[in-house]
Amino acid sequence: MSRLKLQMQITTDGFDSTGPNDDLAWDEIRDYSRDLFDSADTIVIGRKTATDFIPYWDSAAAQPGGSWYEVAKRIAAARKVVFSRTLDKPEWNNTSIESGDIVEAIERLKATNKNDIIVYGGVSFVASLVENKLIDEFHLFVNPIAAGKGKSIFSGLADSQQFKLIGATPYKSGLVLLNYELK
Template identity: 50%
Template sequence: MPKVVFSNKLKASKWENATIAGGDITEEITNLKKKDGKDIIVYGGDSFVSSLVQHGLIDEFYLLLNPMALGNGKSAFNPLENNQLLTLKKSSPFPCGTVLLYYTR
């Protein structure tokens, strides 16, 4: 499975079947979405994901809600300049108490 690593520091990939993308995230993701293939799955920190959300580059959200109360920490979408209107399509609870939430824009 091909992988794309977004980094402003890395210049070459140490991993097989992985390329490094730097520069304009919006342009890179837009180009990836135009290619033939399956869905794109994104993992990343709060500022990376927020940047993709802010530019309207995420079509579907799969969020795992864990039953834990934290006194402080980072928001999953930090920072967002505009509210995002999402539609809940499905929720799936797990025996451990975690819930998978599936939303679309």
């Protein structure tokens, strides 16, 4: 059975990170992101994020020599499943639309996919996955800033969830990778 893996940047106080280190840290975490994606062949993503995410990586995949070119080629070539209740048909290559029940759809993907599945965001979509305990591995890059407000992937939890720490890696920028599994 495939595993669903989340890669996301968050702030030290748990909000979606849109801080000043976000752009600086990307080159530091490129190799980790590439290696994490090695085990996956499918990306699941919410519609709101897909509208920027997919075109960005398609464009980066068309620019040999860019620092993220190799990762971009893999993301552009990967199967993408966009969860949306408003899109009828895919707007992008290698993309399908899933409009059904999120739990049933993710469980079906996990059962039928050969490789792992990765999710990159957005916050509302990921919060639904977290709430339904569908994420098997969390790869959280904690940005060394406190936002004090914003959106959190954990804000909709009815009950607490326990995680098992798999690893922690500090980076020069101050970013810290926290890798957890759902207990």
